[in-house]
Amino acid sequence: MTAGFTLNANIKKPVLTSAPVKRALVQKLRASPSLVAAIAGGIHEGIAPRKVRYPFIVYQLIAASYNRQWGGVIIEATFDVSVYAENPVDANNIDALITTALDEAVLVMDEQDSMLCRRVSDLPTGPDIDSEGKRIYQVGGSYSVWAHQTL
Amino acid sequence: MIDFAALAEMVFDNAVSALGTGALLVQERAQHLAPVRHIFSGDRYTIRRKRASEIESDRLIRAQLGLSVEGSVDNPRPRTVRTKSPLRKTEPSNRWAGTYGRRPPPKWRERRMRVAQQHLADYQSEMASRKAGNPPQPTVLDRRGAHEVKSKRASSLRWGHAYIGGALRDSIKAWAPEVSGTYAEAWVTAGNQDVDYAKYMEFGTRHAAAHPYLRPALAETRAEIVSRIAAAIKESSRTGGSHMDIEIVVRL
Numbered sequence: 473m474t475a476g477f478t479l480n481a482n483i484k485k486p487v488l489t490s491a492p493v494k495r496a497l498v499q500k501l502r503a504s505p506s507l508v509a510a511i512a513g514g515i516h517e518g519i520a521p522r523k524v525r526y527p528f529i530v531y532q533l534i535a536a537s538y539n540r541q542w543g544g545v546i547i548e549a550t551f552d553v554s555v556y557a558e559n560p561v562d563a564n565n566i567d568a569l570i571t572t573a574l575d576e577a578v579l580v581m582d583e584q585d586s587m588l589c590r591r592v593s594d595l596p597t598g599p600d601i602d603s604e605g606k607r608i609y610q611v612g613g614s615y616s617v618w619a620h621q622t623l
Numbered sequence: 624m625i626d627f628a629a630l631a632e633m634v635f636d637n638a639v640s641a642l643g644t645g646a647l648l649v650q651e652r653a654q655h656l657a658p659v660r661h662i663f664s665g666d667r668y669t670i671r672r673k674r675a676s677e678i679e680s681d682r683l684i685r686a687q688l689g690l691s692v693e694g695s696v697d698n699p700r701p702r703t704v705r706t707k708s709p710l711r712k713t714e715p716s717n718r719w720a721g722t723y724g725r726r727p728p729p730k731w732r733e734r735r736m737r738v739a740q741q742h743l744a745d746y747q748s749e750m751a752s753r754k755a756g757n758p759p760q761p762t763v764l765d766r767r768g769a770h771e772v773k774s775k776r777a778s779s780l781r782w783g784h785a786y787i788g789g790a791l792r793d794s795i796k797a798w799a800p801e802v803s804g805t806y807a808e809a810w811v812t813a814g815n816q817d818v819d820y821a822k823y824m825e826f827g828t829r830h831a832a833a834h835p836y837l838r839p840a841l842a843e844t845r846a847e848i849v850s851r852i853a854a855a856i857k858e859s860s861r862t863g864g865s866h867m868d869i870e871i872v873v874r875l
Contacts, residue, residue, distance in 0.1 A: 535842035
């Protein structure tokens with residue numbers, strides 16, 4: 473008598489990283505016409521190049537923890553999205569547009585489901601002096617994004 | 624008769640104690656994540672260890688040469704030096720004393736600072752030489768490192784020692800939980816009068832990208848903190864000899 477079993481290789485899928493979440497976040501920002509019209513310098517990750525026009529947006533991944541559960545994994549990512557502008561009114565207006573675009577938004581991701589996208593805090597940042605001596609205002613907030621992937 | 628007030632007080636005290644331990648966890652993780660500047664130029668002060676694959680590939684050549692495998696009996700690693708006095712049990716923050724049994728002698732600090740100043744003097748003379756048109760020679764400190772030593776930002780005091788680099792890391796501190804009625808909170812802070820750039824490292828500026836260290840530390844240890852608090856409550860209610868339904872609100 474023989475006994476055997478086969479393993480289904482399709483059961484185990486690789487866990488996607490936070491990169492699709494990041495991509496979906498930027499796509500959501502770019503999908504807002506009023507926001508795109510308001511930022512002359514574009515959207516940058518981490519840091520903007522030196523001679524970019526104001527205002528512009530900088531986003532950065534702060535933390536992404538993986539919460540593995542039966543049948544799936546939840547990525548709990550935190551992003552900082554900041555506006556750099558030459559006057560505080562512009563900075564706050566664009567920050568409000570970002571909040572409108574992202575708060576409680578449904579992000580579109582391949583193979584991942586958007587569970588939550590919410591602004592969780594403001595960034596305690598203030599005015600700064602750039603390399604040309606101009607006063608620059610940095611306003612932004614932290615966004616918590618949860619994405620679920622079925623394994 | 625069960626004194627529920629005393630029992631609740633004991634549960635709360637244990638939860639606060641676990642909260643303090645959680646703050647220490649965040650502190651340790653943040654210190655690990657905190658950016659420390661690389662201030663030495665070149666690779667003079669780095670140690671490159673062999674990879675396992677390299678040791679395996681060397682095995683045949685060593686055998687042909689009649690040498691034993693690296694780290695074997697014929698070629699032992701340096702023995703671990705044991706001190707005569709047994710290790711003392713110390714507080715978690717007293718790491719130096721726990722490892723070595725006593726504080727390091729002040730002459731070590733003086734020697735370290737003297738060497739740093741010597742490196743700075745060498746760097747400055749080399750820069751003057753380059754300005755005079757001489758061909759460049761390698762320096763121990765790079766430009767950033769010279770600035771760090773010159774501005775004394777590089778010398779953070781820890782256990783009476785001066786270290787080169789790591790001022791931000793050493794400024795990260797977990798404070799004991801503050802209790803106000805039935806509310807307790809614990810803080811982990813970074814930065815002080817000398818390390819006034821802690822905020823800019825966390826949130827970034829127009830000139831420099833953010834290198835977050837506090838918030839990732841909290842995100843990574845959040846589940847551990849909550850489970851520790853829950854375990855403390857469970858344990859104290861068990862030893863209290865009663866079963867209680869307790870609602871705990873943890874905001875991180």
